[in-house]
Amino acid sequence: MKITIDNIEVEVQAQETLWQIANRLGKSIPSMCYAEGKKHMASCMVCMVKNAADGQMIPSCSTHPVEGMQILTDTADVQELRKMALELLLSDHRADCEAPCTTVCPKGLNVERVLWYYDTNRYSEAKRYIAAAFDLPTLGCDDCPKTPCEKVCRRGMVDKHVEIREIIREMSQAPDPSPQSEPLPKGRAKMFTSKLGHFSPKEKEWLKVSTDVPSNCLHCACAAQEVCKLRKLAEDCGIKSSRYGVSSDLPFKVKKHVVGRLWFEPAKCIRCGLCVYNTEDGFTFKGRGFGMQVVIPDESRSHVTEDIADLCPTGALYLED
Numbered sequence: 001m002k003i004t005i006d007n008i009e010v011e012v013q014a015q016e017t018l019w020q021i022a023n024r025l026g027k028s029i030p031s032m033c034y035a036e037g038k039k040h041m042a043s044c045m046v047c048m049v050k051n052a053a054d055g056q057m058i059p060s061c062s063t064h065p066v067e068g069m070q071i072l073t074d075t076a077d078v079q080e081l082r083k084m085a086l087e088l089l090l091s092d093h094r095a096d097c098e099a100p101c102t103t104v105c106p107k108g109l110n111v112e113r114v115l116w117y118y119d120t121n122r123y124s125e126a127k128r129y130i131a132a133a134f135d136l137p138t139l140g141c142d143d144c145p146k147t148p149c150e151k152v153c154r155r156g157m158v159d160k161h162v163e164i165r166e167i168i169r170e171m172s173q174a175p176d177p178s179p180q181s182e183p184l185p186k187g188r189a190k191m192f193t194s195k196l197g198h199f200s201p202k203e204k205e206w207l208k209v210s211t212d213v214p215s216n217c218l219h220c221a222c223a224a225q226e227v228c229k230l231r232k233l234a235e236d237c238g239i240k241s242s243r244y245g246v247s248s249d250l251p252f253k254v255k256k257h258v259v260g261r262l263w264f265e266p267a268k269c270i271r272c273g274l275c276v277y278n279t280e281d282g283f284t285f286k287g288r289g290f291g292m293q294v295v296i297p298d299e300s301r302s303h304v305t306e307d308i309a310d311l312c313p314t315g316a317l318y319l320e321d
């Protein structure tokens with residue numbers, strides 16, 4: 001049979017999906033709950049396209065062609081619908097892509113990374129990183145009187161902000177650094193970052209006792225910030241912040257060990273179901289409607305392997321060293 005995709009006539013097979021046909025023609029349609037060759041159920045609506053023959057919007061990942069379809073993949077209304085779908089996913093997402101201290105540093109320093117070096121007692125690496133970011137021997141943090149990083153530090157919502165300037169000073173002055181053999185990256189240019197919202201009183205109490213590192217840092221940044229599909233698509237769609245606000249009350253940083261190096265952080269799960277449909281007796285859905293969650297029962301953890309992390313489009317499933 002024949003259909004058109006963006007006004008190009010194409011011969012198609014009935015078992016193909018519109019997403020596959022468009023992909024074959026070199027058109028890139030975004031997707032979140034779909035991964036080629038894997039079991040999936042359409043849920044995210046990020047892959048919507050328009051059939052100009054009847055004016056309907058349809059999910060391309062799960063729709064098969066019908067003779068005479070006139071599919072448009074990139075019109076303004078299609079883009080707007082995809083953007084709305086992403087914003088809805090983000091409204092149920094309680095996480096920061098980058099730590100707020102990092103996003104406000106006027107020097108572009110990845111503050112959270114420096115604090116991670118500090119907490120893992122890696123002063124030499126920290127010193128090399130600070131030197132690369134500040135082009136030492138400039139003054140570094142000393143010529144930044146307002147310390148915006150400390151003002152936005154999320155630890156301040158729990159009890160007291162991390163003493164970022166003091167910690168950076170201490171590390172910059174640490175003796176005997178390793179010689180710098182290669183340039184280290186500076187903090188990146190500003191990118192989309194999802195917003196966490198406020199902590200509940202219960203969460204604050206939990207964070208107080210669960211954070212046990214020398215700096216007191218909560219390490220707000222997401223482990224998947226470089227690879228997350230949700231973040232990349234939000235960036236591509238020009239989303240600055242979701243128009244819907246954060247509705248999820250799943251707790252920040254609560255995570256469950258699954259198997260080996262694999263961890264599950266429910267607040268970052270978009271309930272796409274890829275891990276559910278592609279593990280045998282592993283992940284499962286619990287509840288219905290808006291309250292539905294993905295869970296991993298204790299007795300099912302051994303049925304899961306680490307490679308499921310590659311399928312997760314967000315940082316909900318990730319590997320930790």
Ligand code: SF4
Binds near residue numbers: 222228315
């Ligand atoms: S899962 Fe993606 S969108 Fe969410 S915090 Fe991590 S990087 Fe950002």
Ligand code: SF4
Binds near residue numbers: 102216
């Ligand atoms: S808690 Fe740590 S990562 Fe979070 S904003 Fe404060 S210093 Fe940055």
Ligand code: SF4
Binds near residue numbers: 269273274294311313
């Ligand atoms: S954990 Fe990841 S793969 Fe599983 S449903 Fe959530 S977002 Fe999808």
Ligand code: FES
Binds near residue numbers: 060
């Ligand atoms: S990718 Fe098609 S509905 Fe999610």
